[in-house]
Amino acid sequence: MSPAARRLLLARRRCLSTGAASSASASSQLPRGKRWDAVVIGGGHNGLVAAAYLARAGRSVAVLERRGVLGGAAVSESDLVPGFRFSRCSYLLSLLRPAILRDLELERHGLKLLPRSPSSFTPCLDGRYLLLGPDAELNYSEISKFSKKDADAYPRYEEQLEKFCKLMDFVIDSAPPELRQDFHASMVDRMKDRVDKSAFWGNLLRHVMQQGQKNMVEFFDLLLSPA
Numbered sequence: 001m002s003p004a005a006r007r008l009l010l011a012r013r014r015c016l017s018t019g020a021a022s023s024a025s026a027s028s029q030l031p032r033g034k035r036w037d038a039v040v041i042g043g044g045h046n047g048l049v050a051a052a053y054l055a056r057a058g059r060s061v062a063v064l065e066r067r068g069v070l071g072g073a074a075v076s077e078s079d080l081v082p083g084f085r086f087s088r089c090s091y092l093l094s095l096l097r098p099a100i101l102r103d104l105e106l107e108r109h110g111l112k113l114l115p116r117s118p119s120s121f122t123p124c125l126d127g128r129y130l131l132l133g134p135d136a137e138l139n140y141s142e143i144s145k146f147s148k149k150d151a152d153a154y155p156r157y158e159e160q161l162e163k164f165c166k167l168m169d170f171v172i173d174s175a176p177p178e179l180r181q182d183f184h185a186s187m188v189d190r191m192k193d194r195v196d197k198s199a200f201w202g203n204l205l206r207h208v209m210q211q212g213q214k215n216m217v218e219f220f221d222l223l224l225s226p227a
């Protein structure tokens with residue numbers, strides 16, 4: 001276990017009780033007088049990732065989770081249907097960035113990604129169903145059961161989504177430019193700030209240009225229209 005993960009676990013152990021922990025019982029286990037560099041309220045995946053990065057940066061971190069189990073909406077639990085362990089809510093890792101997987105060495109810590117094939121099953125009340133997955137031929141024959149036109153259009157739709165993802169990937173993976181107005185900042189810091197902002201907006205513009213006008217119009221349609 002890496003020192004950062006150990007530090008995080010230690011902080012976690014101090015802050016969490018097992019079973020149904022309430023905030024009050026968890027806080028009663030905190031060492032008295034201990035000062036933390038950072039306190040993260042909520043051990044969902046965003047809180048855990050933030051805490052892990054802080055711990056990696058050498059900060060002492062406390063994660064306070066009111067439930068007896070970490071993970072928030074992305075947790076897998078077995079008490080819902082006895083004998084089965086599954087994700088209660090969030091089950092797709094679509095937004096878990098590859099950089100986080102690498103930085104936090106999640107695979108070494110036991111993360112195993114299971115490909116979904118088929119990926120979705122949608123039953124209809126009349127007995128028909130739609131089964132979709134990574135197999136293009138299966139998708140074609142399945143969608144054709146409902147609409148040949150939609151089946152023909154589906155590969156173009158997926159191709160377009162892939163293009164939009166490239167744009168979104170850049171936005172998601174970049175730190176947003178800060179709205180800083182620090183009049184006391186040094187000349188060097190202000191210059192650095194300008195360079196960072198120029199790099200961000202320049203890169204974003206490059207990605208937008210790569211999409212082309214037609215795709216950008218359709219991208220905003222997708223964002224702003226009802227699904």
Ligand SMILES: Cc1cc2nc3c(=O)[nH]c(=O)nc-3n(C[C@H](O)[C@H](O)[C@H](O)COP(=O)(O)OP(=O)(O)OC[C@H]3O[C@@H](n4cnc5c(N)ncnc54)[C@H](O)[C@@H]3O)c2cc1C
Nearest residue numbers: 042043044045046047064065066072073089090091092095
């Ligand atoms: C039904 C459903 C399906 C979803 N499917 C997907 C999916 O497939 N893929 C995907 O990427 N996203 C999905 N999402 C969205 C995803 O679950 C959330 O974006 C994600 O869980 C947010 O993580 P989080 O850490 O910010 O918050 P949460 O996961 O909500 O975690 C918050 C944590 O904070 C704790 N907490 C709250 N208040 C306090 C307090 N006062 N003191 C102590 N602890 C506190 C909670 O107990 C919880 O553990 C889905 C969401 C839902 C509801």
